[in-house]
Amino acid sequence: MRPILDIQALYKSFGDAEVLKNINLKVGEGEMVFLIGPSGSGKSTLLRCCNRLEEPTSGAIWMDNTNLLAGDTDINRMRQRIGMVFQGFNLYPHMTAEQNVMLALRRVQGKSEAEAREIARRELDRMGLAERFGHYPSQLSGGQQQRVAIARSLALGPRVMLMDEPTSALDPELVGGVLEAMREMKAAGMTMLVVSHEMRFAREAADRVAFMQAGEIVEYGTPAELLAREGGRARAFLGGEH
Amino acid sequence: MNALIEQFFNLEVMAQAFPFLLKGLGVTILLTLLLTPLGLALGLALALGSSARHRGLRRAVRIWVNGFRGLPPLVLIIIVYSALPFLGLRTPPLMAVVIALWLNSSAYYCEILRAGLGSVPAGQMEAARATGLGRAQALRDVVLPQAVRNVLPDLASNTIELVKGTSLASIIGVSELLHMASNARSVVYNASPITLAALMYLAFLLPSVRLTGWLERRRRGA
Structure with missing residues (x-):
């Protein structure tokens, strides 16, 4: 399968602390890859390197024949093709759901107000938020806010979605709606790189799982492979209840 | 007691002085209209400079x-x-006053806006940048509106201080409200024009003071 994201020999240090060591990972078209592992193992940092919210120290990340880390890469252009969803949603509180989705369509893609609104409403509708176009984030539940955030990313037509613990900040009864949205995105062929502690969901939906520890990917395979590996560290993790 | 009323609340003197003081109030308002946007603009530039990547610039x-x-x-x-x-x-x-008060007020506007920018969570800038917005666009559309809203009462207070500060211009002969009142006083040997000037400052500023109080209460409510 042709990789959409191809991470090669990636290193990242914060001062003296090396938080990513020689990361190599390919994410194929339409694949859902989970990054799992203990806290502080570098999962989120790796994800944030993929759209350069963190600047890697060295290595390469290829996407569509472009090295995202090259000096002459227009990262703002590439970021439209790399959606990102945050643990804390990070919706703009002074804008309605619709305006949240419209902002980058207008400012980055230069769409007309009418066109941006049409796209925003379509994406929000897909997320089951047809009744919520004019609501401000403070008027929405956490689950609804996260789905607005997903719509905000999808509206730009990304090739890959980076999801950083998308359900960790949600009350248990709201997790299902967001997981359902992720399932639908996968069914629609979206490529996804996901940091999550939802192990039951990972077992069921992930195509590949990368288990990280102390800044390295120490195990990699399908959920079934990792679960079958006797004595594997990922096994205990992935086999957990959640 | 009568002497006090005669000296400070002489209505006849006030009526005579009123047209002059009105001209003075016009200059005070002109200074306000010039200095508020200038101060805010330079204050914002300084606030952004305070968090610049270049260490020398920051210093x-x-x-x-x-x-x-x-x-x-x-x-x-x-x-x-x-x-x-x-x-x-x-x-x-007039120009000297504008320059001096601009330097002074922008330093205060800077500190307020710096606090405002600091009050917006880093995730807001990250979310905007992650959708492809440039830093300047993200600041303008996402971070600044929230920053300003968070410090609106303080910005309003500082603007009131600025208006009051324009009375200092009288010392170098700018014909603003206090200067006109001072002149009128020395012509008629009576302090009533100063009282009238005080009342005019109050009439001009009280609505703003009340607005600030309202913004303050709204912020605490939010």
Whole structure:
């Protein structure tokens, strides 16, 4: 399968602390890859390197024949093709759901107000938020806010979605709606790189799982492979209840 | 008691002085309309400079801002007014006041806006950048509106301070409200024009003071 994201020999240090060591990972078209592992193992940092919210120290990340880390890469252009969803949603509180989705369509893609609104409403509708176009984030539940955030990313037509613990900040009864949205995105062929502690969901939906520890990917395979590996560290993790 | 009323609340004198004081109020308002946007603009530039990546720039901005916060505005007005001619600049007093109070007010606006920018979670900038917005776009559309909203009462208070500060311009003969009242007083040997000026300042500023109180309450409610 042709990789959409191809991470090669990636290193990242914060001062003296090396938080990513020689990361190599390919994410194929339409694949859902989970990054799992203990806290502080570098999962989120790796994800944030993929759209350069963190600047890697060295290595390469290829996407569509472009090295995202090259000096002459227009990262703002590439970021439209790399959606990102945050643990804390990070919706703009002074804008309605619709305006949240419209902002980058207008400012980055230069769409007309009418066109941006049409796209925003379509994406929000897909997320089951047809009744919520004019609501401000403070008027929405956490689950609804996260789905607005997903719509905000999808509206730009990304090739890959980076999801950083998308359900960790949600009350248990709201997790299902967001997981359902992720399932639908996968069914629609979206490529996804996901940091999550939802192990039951990972077992069921992930195509590949990368288990990280102390800044390295120490195990990699399908959920079934990792679960079958006797004595594997990922096994205990992935086999957990959640 | 009668002497006090005669000296400070002489309605006849007030009526005579009123047209002059109205002209003075016009200059005070002109100074306000000039200095508020100028101060906000430079204050914002300084606030952004305070968090610039370049360390030298950051330091320079901090020295600049702390310097002008530490200088009494009256001293600044006199220095600017008396020093500019030596630089070959023949500036009218009004211009000297605008420059001096601009330097002073922008330093305070800077500190308020810096606090406002600091109050917006980093995730807001990240979310905007992650959708492809440039830094300037993200600041304008996402971070600044929230920052300003968070410090609106303080910005309003500072603007009121600025209006009151324009009365210092009287010392170098700018014909603003206090200066006109002072002139009228020395012509008629009666302080009633000063009382009238005080009432006019109040009429001009009380609505703003009340607005600030309302913004304050709304912020606490939110």
